[in-house]
Structures are given as C-alpha cells and as structure tokens.
Amino acid sequence: MAGADLKTASLSLQSVSRHFGPIRAVDGIDLDIGQDEFFSLLGPSGSGKTTLLRIIAGLERPSAGRVRVAGQDVTELPPYKRRIGMVFQNFLLFPHKTVAENIVFPLRMQNVARAARDERLRWAMKLLRLEGLAARYPNELSGGQQQRVSLARGLIARPAMLLLDEPLANLDRELRAEMEVEIRRYQKELNIPFVYVTHNQEEALTMSDRIAVMRGGVFEQVGPRDDVYRRPKTEFVATFVGQSNRLSGFVETVKNGAVAFAWQGHTLHVPHQGDIAAGDKAQFLIKYEDIEVAGAAGKGRSDHRSGNSLEGRLRDIIFKGQTANYIVSLANGAELIASASSRDHKVGIGEAVSLRWPETSGMCFRS
C-alpha cells in the first residue's frame, strides 16, 4: 500500500511537535494516513508513541504543527469534538458502568436516540462476540473480554478513525495472537484508518499496511511493512525490527552502490544505506533467516562471486517451534545465528558447516 496523497488522506500531521521542558517527546512529525490504512507506530519505550497518539486524539496540545482529520484542521478542537475512537492500553473501562453502558457511552454523549443506540449496541456486541455479557461490570470480565468491550466502545460511534495504544500489551500470548487477527479484520470490515501503537515488532508486522519506526520523538523510517523489514533505512531500524546478526568492520571499496565490507579478515559483498565511503567504520546487519546453513559437503556448489560464504562449526540448535536458530562458531571465534525450518536440519551439532547469503541480503550502515 503506497503512502496516501493529501486528497484522500484521512489523517495528516504537519511538523507536529510536543516538548515537555527539555524533553522532545514528539519532534517535527510529518505524516499522511489514508482512509483504508492500518498504520502502526513502532518504537521502544519513551520514543513518543503515546504522546503522538494523544496529540491526534486532542488530549495533548502540540507545541507546534497542525493536525488534520478528514481534511478538517482540528488542532484547536478539544477531544470531545473530534469524533475519534480510542482503545487504551489499560482498557480504561468505566468501573461503575455495565458492559452495555460502557459500550453505548459515546452514543449517549452524542445524544443518539435510544432505539438507534440499542441497535448499534447489538451490532457492536455481535461484531465483538460479547453476547450475554451486557449486564456485567468490568471487574467481572476476563482480560480478553475487557479488551473487546474497550474495542466495541471505540468503534460504536463510527469514528473517523480508531487509535489503539498498545491494546494487546496486557493479554497473554495466545489471546494476543487471536486478537491481532480480529483487529485486522475489523479494520478491513469498517474501512476506517487504524493507528496502532506498539513496541512489539511482531504485532506491527502481523497487522499493518504501513509502519513508522519511532525513536526519540522522530520517525526513523516510514514505509510499507516489507520495506521496513527488508530495507531498513537506519541501523536502529535494522536492529529493532526482526532479529539480526551484527558485524562490525570497515568499508574497503564502494562500487555501483555495492560495498566490499571487511570483517575479521573476510571480505563480504553487501548492500548499503546512506552516505558511505571507503575507509569508513561500518556495521553490517543481517537477519537470522537471510543466512543459509549448509553441510560442508555442499561447499563445491558455492560460487564466491555471486554471494557471501563463511565456514564454521555448528555449535547448537535452539528450537523455536516452526523454526530453529542455528548457532555457528566461526574460526575467528565469532558466532553467527541462522534461522531455518526446524523440520529438515541436515547437519548435526559439532559438524562443519558453511553459511551463505546473497549479496543483496542484509544492510550496511556507517557507524
């Protein structure tokens, strides 16, 4: 999904900043989100995700910049006039109201007639499979049920967009996987933009059309999820998204955009991002699953000009379920990890192996 152009942009942020004294929680963010997009804000703790979400909701006033929702400048509007739905990290259900009262709260605030309210309530309860829980109080619900009530409340008033702040953080693994699929389904069904905050890269990768990786109040990279995963723009993005090996070395030559990277006596041919020149110190990051492990017997097939190859010994296999991590010790003492299907490992622990990857895999950054 390509970035939305301004005409169809449902949400548009123009150099939005929020400073708390010396802390730049959000620092000059530009962003356009389209009508049918599932957009994730991914970043470590304290990177400004919540602050940005609160600015969109109107709970926080930006120190600078403009916020537009569906073409209207809402920067000066208080939250209760913005028609935005929100799902909070700790649910924030009203403890003194029943499930049904919680869910219809947004409609009551809009003075929707009772009959219409009841109809919407039935719709929301059905969508989120909450039938039979209408009369319960929030403290009588399981975590997953509270989560769904919170989603129902966020969606019932047909908001212009739904903001979700780490809504799955408090759920156990199984439930989280299930809700990831559900939330994605609601977004496609309702056809409104979802802005989803998380510090869990798997969550972001599972659900999103586009991802913004945030650090220190700025976007390190914004793009389709495959781009963020496969073509990280910065070393931080490469480290934060997916699991990577990190090799520190220096640049021997740069030719036609390809880098000859010197690492512990080996020369590796790798792609790069940003300014880089011969002699620079550099980091090469490559995802576990981009490295292929083969028994040393297959050595003859390897063609050094079309890829990289390193020899080592398989030290251990860490079982991860569908995949396994192969930990390989190289002659120089370094260890690299390759990930592959756990079914068909052709090599045993202690055997000699070779590690291979094509010249287009991984990414090199000046350090």
Next chain:
Amino acid sequence: MTSVGDRAEAWRRRAMSLLLWLLYIFLYAPILYVIYASFSVDIVWPFPPSFTTDAYAELFDNALYADALANSLLIGLGSGAVSTLLATAGVIGVLRYPSRHRGLILIAFLAPLFVAELLIGISSLAFNARLLGLPGNLFSAIAANAVEGTAFAFLIILAQLVRYDWQMDDAAMVFGAAPVRCFWEVTLPTIWPSLLGAFLISFILAFNNLEISFYNLGAIPTLPSVAWGSLRFGLGPELFALAALTNGLVFVLFAVMYVLMRTGIVRFGYRGG
C-alpha cells in the same frame, strides 16, 4: 506440648490486647460515662444506678437549646458543603494539572490545620467585622468554619483521589464528553464516597465548633456556645443529656458509614476495574 517460645508468644499477645483495651478505655470512658450519667437520677454521683429521663426532659423544655441546635445544624451543613466544594475543586486542580509549585499549593491548602481555632475565630472577626464592616451572623460563621473544614476535607479527598486514574476522564472526553458532563458521568460516580466522607467530617467539625463560631456570631446561640454559657451555673443535668445526644449522633453517623462500607454499598476509595 507447648514450647517456651509458644508461651512467650501467648504472653505477648495478652499484653498487647491489655494495652489495646487500656487505650480504648482512655478514649471512650468519659463519653460512655456521660451517657450513663445522663440517664441517672443523681448526676453528680450516679451510683448505685437508678435511671430517669429527667435530664432529657429538661433539655427539650429549654427553647434556647432548640434554637441553638438549629443554628449549629445550619453552620455544620453550610460549612460542610462549602468545605467539600472548595476542597474537591482544589484537589482536582492539584492532581489533574500538575505544576512546579504543587508543594506550595498543598501547604497553602493544609496550613489552616495548624492554626489554633481560637486564632481563626479572632482573625475572621477582625477581618470580616472590622475591616469589611460585615455584621456577625451565620454566614460569616459558616465562612470562618469552612476555613478549617476545607483544609480537613482537602486532606481526606486528596488521600483518596491520588489513586484515581485521570485517564478515565481522558477516555470520557475522547468519547465525546465535555468537561462538565465528564465530571457528572465519570468522575463523580467514582469519587463521591470520599466527598461524602469529607462532608461528614467538616460537618461535624463545624457543628461541634465553639471558638471559631463564637467570635463570628455574637449573641446568636449554637449548641457549644449555649453549653459553654450554662456552665457558669454549674454542670446541669441538661448538659449531660446534650453531650450524650451529640456523641450519640456522631456514633450513629459513623455506624451508618461503617455498615455501608461493610455491605459494599459504598466504597471509600477508588473501585478499580
């Protein structure tokens, strides 16, 4: 077979409960004695027991006391309401809109607690009557009592509301509740028990108060001031009855609060989801 350690433990428990009972006697013996004596024929030396309700008859016959009761109730209700209102606004302001001067603001709210009531009374008199030229009346008594009441109410409400999650109000606002609606729909239903508690305390404080009211009322009688005045003629039986009734009223109030709490109808404090 009990070991030496068990026996020492048993003694320690017995000593502790003895201490506890001594403490209770210290706190409640005078009050219980007054109630007992108020029903006795001989108030000065009510032993052996022989009961009558003469003291109460005397109390109810005296129209001055009825007048005083009405005034005291007015002062109590008025000051309770004003104190609770101001304190609630203050606490919400302090907690919801953090400021660098939070410490200073807190101290400013709580400082009246440390000023003798007598001095609050004299200061209000000097300020209201001398400087502003206001006549001493129930209103100035309510205002003066609310100075202390607000400080107490502030303390009580603050202790409860530090646990309130203001994000709840954020949620309400995102879903379309303007600030006033948000307060009625979300904040108040959660925090009202602590407001009730603060109201009761500041009501009782003002109801029972002698010094502050005295300086602001002049000739208008309140229960404490009438009691004080009649002391000049000695400790009459009607004073015993008055003390017993006042204490009884307070007991009943707190008993009701206790029952409400035990039955879960009212929760003093934030009810978490």
